[in-house]
Amino acid sequence: xxxxxxxxxxxxxxxxxxxxxxxxxxxxxxxxxxxxxxxxxxxxxxxxxxxxxxxxxxxxxxxxxxxxxxxxxxxxxxxxxxxxxxxxxxxxxxxxxxxxxxxxxxxxxxxxxxxxxxxxxxxxxxxxxxxxxxxxxxxxxxxxxxxxxxxxxxxxxxxxxxxxxxxxxxxxxxxxxxxxxxxxxxxxxxxxxxxxxxxxxxxxxxxxxxxxxxxxxxxxxxxxxxxxxxxxxxxxxxxxxxxxxxxxxxxxxxxxxxxx
Amino acid sequence: xxxxxxxxxxxxxxxxxxxxxxxxxxxxxxxxxxxxxxxxxxxxxxxxxxxxxxxxxxxxxxxxxxxxxxxxxxxxxxxxxxxxxxxxxxxxxxxxxxxxxxxxxxxxxxxxxxxxxxxxxxxxxxxxxxxxxxxxxxxxxxxxxxxxxxxxxxxxxxxxxxxxxxxxxxxxxxxxxxxxxxxxxxxxxxxxxxxxxxxxxxxxxxxxxxxxxxxxxxxxxxxxxxxxxxxxxxxxxxxxxxxxxxxxxxxxxxxxxxxxxxxxxxxxxxxxxxxxxxxxxxxxxxxxxxxxxxxxxxxxxxxxxxxxxxxxxxxxxxxxxxxxxxxxxxxxxxxxxxxxxxxxxxxxxxxxxxxxxxxxxxxxxxxxxxxxxxxxxxxxx
Numbered sequence: 071x072x073x074x075x076x077x078x079x080x081x082x083x084x085x086x087x088x089x090x091x092x093x094x095x096x097x098x099x100x101x102x103x104x105x106x107x108x109x110x111x112x113x114x115x116x117x118x119x120x121x122x123x124x125x126x127x128x129x130x131x132x133x134x135x136x137x138x139x140x141x142x143x144x145x146x147x148x149x150x151x152x153x154x155x156x157x158x159x160x161x162x163x164x165x166x167x168x169x170x171x172x173x174x175x176x177x178x179x180x181x182x183x184x185x186x187x188x189x190x191x192x193x194x195x196x197x198x199x200x201x202x203x204x205x206x207x208x209x210x211x212x213x214x215x216x217x218x219x220x221x222x223x224x225x226x227x228x229x230x231x232x233x234x235x236x237x238x239x240x241x242x243x244x245x246x247x248x249x250x251x252x253x254x255x256x257x258x259x260x261x262x263x264x265x266x267x268x269x270x271x272x273x274x275x276x277x278x279x280x281x282x283x284x285x286x287x288x289x290x291x292x293x294x295x296x297x298x299x300x301x302x303x304x305x306x307x308x309x310x311x312x313x314x315x316x317x318x319x320x321x322x323x324x325x326x327x328x329x330x
Numbered sequence: 331x332x333x334x335x336x337x338x339x340x341x342x343x344x345x346x347x348x349x350x351x352x353x354x355x356x357x358x359x360x361x362x363x364x365x366x367x368x369x370x371x372x373x374x375x376x377x378x379x380x381x382x383x384x385x386x387x388x389x390x391x392x393x394x395x396x397x398x399x400x401x402x403x404x405x406x407x408x409x410x411x412x413x414x415x416x417x418x419x420x421x422x423x424x425x426x427x428x429x430x431x432x433x434x435x436x437x438x439x440x441x442x443x444x445x446x447x448x449x450x451x452x453x454x455x456x457x458x459x460x461x462x463x464x465x466x467x468x469x470x471x472x473x474x475x476x477x478x479x480x481x482x483x484x485x486x487x488x489x490x491x492x493x494x495x496x497x498x499x500x501x502x503x504x505x506x507x508x509x510x511x512x513x514x515x516x517x518x519x520x521x522x523x524x525x526x527x528x529x530x531x532x533x534x535x536x537x538x539x540x541x542x543x544x545x546x547x548x549x550x551x552x553x554x555x556x557x558x559x560x561x562x563x564x565x566x567x568x569x570x571x572x573x574x575x576x577x578x579x580x581x582x583x584x585x586x587x588x589x590x591x592x593x594x595x596x597x598x599x600x601x602x603x604x605x606x607x608x609x610x611x612x613x614x615x616x617x618x619x620x621x622x623x624x625x626x627x628x629x630x631x632x633x634x635x636x637x638x639x640x641x642x643x644x645x646x647x648x649x650x651x652x653x654x655x656x657x658x659x660x661x662x663x664x665x666x667x668x669x670x671x672x673x674x675x676x677x678x679x680x681x682x683x684x685x686x687x688x689x690x691x692x693x694x695x696x697x698x699x700x701x702x703x704x705x706x707x708x709x710x711x
Contacts, residue, residue: 167676183365192402193364199405199434212676231364231397255433262430263397 075137077102077234077266078123083132085115085122091130092118096294098285102233105260105267107277107284107300111315114289116270117161117238123268124158124236125149136234154182156234157227161242163219165211171222172198172207178229197225201255217248224252228259235260237269241276249273253280274318278304286312344371344403352384353419358393362400371403377410385417390424400427405434412436471590471668475598478590482599489595497600501562505608512557513612516549517541517619525628534630538638541620546647550613552699555658558605559691563666566597567687570670571680579671589671598663605659606652613651650711654702661698662691 078100086092092115100106108116121127123134125141134141136152144152165174175194179185185193198207201221206214214222220240227235240256241249253276260267271277277284277300286296286303288311296303296312304316347356356376380386386407393400404420404427411418420428448456481487524540570593573579582589617639624630666687673683705711 167678185365192406193398196398196402196405196434200401200430202433204435212674228398258429258433262426262433264426 075102076100077137078106078268079133079135080123081133081135083119083122083134084130085118085127086130087118092289092292093287093294094292095132096285096287097132098294098297100266100268100283102266103260103264104282105256105269105280107281108268108270108287109272109277109284109300109303109315110287111272111289114287115292116272116287119287120236120238120268120270124156125153154230155232156236157230157232159220159223159227159235159237159240161238163211163216163223165214165219165222165226167211170208170210171203171214171218171225174211174222175225175229178226182230193229194225197228198222200228200259201225202251216243217245217252220244220252224255224259228263231263233265235265235267237267237271239271239273240269241271241273246275249276250279252276256280272315274300274316286315345376347376349383353417354380354383354386355389356386357389357391358396358400360392361394362396362403364397364399366399373403373406373410376407377414377416380411380416381414383416385419386411387419388422390422393424396427401430401434404431408434408436409438467672468664468668471594472664474590475594475664478588478595479599482595487591489591489599493592493596494599497596498604500565501558501597501600502604502607505558505561505604506611508557508561509554509608509612510615512553513545513550513616514619514622516553517545517616517621518623520544520549520616521620521623521628525624534628535634535638537620537624537628537630538635539642541624542617542639542642543647545616545620546613546643546651548699550616551609551651551654551658552695553616554605554608554612554655555662555695555699556692558601558608558659559662559666559695560688562601563662563691564684564688566663566666567670567673568680568684570667571673571683574670574673575675575677575680594664594667597667598660601659601663602656603659605655609651609655610648613648646711650702650706654699657698657702658695661694665690665694 076099080096080098080100082095082097084091084094084096096119098106108119110116118127122129128142133143136155139148139152141149141152165171166177169177172194175197176190179190179193183190195207198221201224203218203221203225206218211219211222224237224240227237237256240252244252256267256269257280259265269281281300283299284297284303285294286307286309287293288295295309296307298307300316303312307313307316344360344362345356345358347354349355354376404423408418408420408431420431423431478487482489520541521537524537525534528534528536528540570579573593579589579593582592621632621635621639624635625632669683669687669690673679
């Protein structure tokens with residue numbers, strides 16, 4: 071757990087849909103055990119880049135390495151195996167609507183492990199307790215609130231004991247208190263399990279609170295225009311775009327940051 | 331109390347414990363990884379043998395890699411020690427483990443509240459009340475649609491013309507190909523079936539009568555309605571259910587836009603106005619189908635077929651068919667809109683709504699047709 075190597079290495083990755091490239095030559099390293107942010111305004115290609123990292127969209131060029139292994143040049147079977155080592159929390163939770171919250175968390179365990187039902191149940195209950203879902207474990211996703219959906223989604227992402235967790239806009243659509251609670255939970259889980267986290271967000275407060283490092287993508291130039299922890303970028307970045315983004319509502323953020 | 335409370339390490343449980351005064355010291359051993367060993371690691375025995383001691387503490391010098399399986403063990407042990415009034419001292423655990431353990435409840439989370447078993451009488455009662463409520467809701471809906479349609483006719487209310495025209499196009503023009511195919515084939519089949527019996531009496535010419543009467547009285551209205559139920563009724567239910575899922579219906583309600591005027595009336599009016607047209611068209615192509623079979627394959631002359639058919643058909647037959655088609659249209663439109671409105675909000679509910687609308691539509695149309703047939707026979711019509 072004390073490895074200092076990179077968990078994830080992204081080398082000159084360009085992503086897009088068909089002919090249309092939305093981000094060129096993105097390069098970054100995520101050290102093991104850190105929380106890395108992919109930042110940027112709406113529509114700059116953050117989520118598209120995340121899709122390339124999570125194996126949902128083949129990048130137009132470049133390489134994505136988990137540890138030392140290049141994901142996209144591996145065989146499909148190998149990619150599936152690598153994929154099981156990371157968990158993904160989708161923006162809206164993306165729970166399977168025909169299953170209860172607990173069944174959503176249990177399905178990956180039933181599919182990919184040979185554990186007996188009692189063990190699976192104990193693990194599912196543990197994961198749901200970890201994310202703080204005390205009620206509604208046997209409810210269908212349609213009857214859960216937005217915050218609960220995210221929590222169940224997070225519990226599901228944790229189901230196969232991942233080393234690496236990808237979070238797409240974890241605090242989007244949550245009230246400030248729930249967003250703060252989710253941020254704390256991410257910190258607890260990351261440090262507790264020694265997980266590496268890559269998150270896409272434009273929620274300034276959570277970026278400042280939890281991220282150790284990050285990259286700032288710009289939609290106009292379609293490149294990464296800044297690299298560093300959100301706190302550093304806010305304090306020292308000269309780029310006017312990054313500066314404007316990181317200092318929106320400056321007084322509020324200052325109080326929030328100093329109170330933390 | 332024996333010195334060694336229990337040697338869990340020897341049996342592969344991943345821990346060894348020994349008593350240190352009134353405290354049981356549990357040394358966690360080796361790797362604790364999901365899938366390597368069962369989650370139940372002898373907690374109940376451990377707690378049983380700790381009875382009389384004051385508390386539990388941990389030693390993690392020999393602990394290797396760990397994941398959730400260690401947390402399950404610790405969490406269950408903590409809940410158990412709370413139950414047995416044992417102190418649970420977690421200071422010996424790694425700080426990361428403590429951090430995760432802090433997220434977990436100290437008391438056992440009560441399991442899902444068992445669903446109360448209902449008696450058969452209660453089940454029946456709930457079903458009956460549900461059916462009554464549905465009848466009431468449908469009646470209300472029919473009443474509201476009638477009032478709204480009246481208001482539109484009197485010019486006191488308006489529906490969006492573009493919506494109405496789109497619905498008319500969907501339910502009319504775009505349905506023509508499938509209505510044509512089905513009715514031509516049914517007309518042809520009737521001619522074939524009729525020929526089998528009539529030929530034995532040398533009464534081949536009466537195939538024309540049979541085809542004309544059967545098509546106008548029954549088949550054109552019925553087949554068109556069944557086709558429209560599958561095609562348009564299912565589409566209406568799916569459209570409205572989708573709007574339910576994407577909160578569009580809520581948006582309409584919040585603005586106070588009447589669902590009846592905006593959503594339902596255009597669809598009902600479109601189907602009610604197009605069904606008679608489709609019926610007339612279906613009858614024409616159905617008779618044409620019979621005509622083609624009779625002339626081409628059963629050696630009946632075209633003139634004779636026309637003459638016989640014209641003689642067999644009365645205006646009353648056409649009106650009967652028209653009345654049926656209008657009723658079928660209203661039934662399909664109202665049933666499918668109602669099914670769409672009561673649908674749930676998930677994607678699966680859209681599919682369910684479409685299926686239900688088609689089933690209700692087809693069964694309803696055939697049942698109504700039977701009622702028409704009984705009434706007609708009673709009236710010697």
